[in-house]
Amino acid sequence: MTMIALLLYRTVADHLVPWAMTLATRMLARSLNMPEPLVHSTGDYVVAQVIAFEHGIGRSLCPFRLARVLRAWWRGRH
Numbered sequence: 001m002t003m004i005a006l007l008l009y010r011t012v013a014d015h016l017v018p019w020a021m022t023l024a025t026r027m028l029a030r031s032l033n034m035p036e037p038l039v040h041s042t043g044d045y046v047v048a049q050v051i052a053f054e055h056g057i058g059r060s061l062c063p064f065r066l067a068r069v070l071r072a073w074w075r076g077r078h
Contacts, residue, residue: 029039059065 025036025039029036032039034042
């Protein structure tokens with residue numbers, strides 16, 4: 001990468017991304033008529049629930065794992 005590209009990337013990563021996240025959070029909070037801190041904590045809760053699901057039931061519902069189980073079952077029947 002050239003120095004200009006690296007400088008541009010650093011500028012975007014350091015300044016524009018946090019600004020865009022703040023703007024998106026404010027817009028979501030206004031559209032839901034909720035205070036911003038509640039939007040943040042609700043987002044954290046949703047992420048925690050998704051991670052718990054993926055590590056629990058979601059792991060057994062993995063399409064690759066289901067395909068292996070179905071292939072083994074199909075071979076066992078014939």
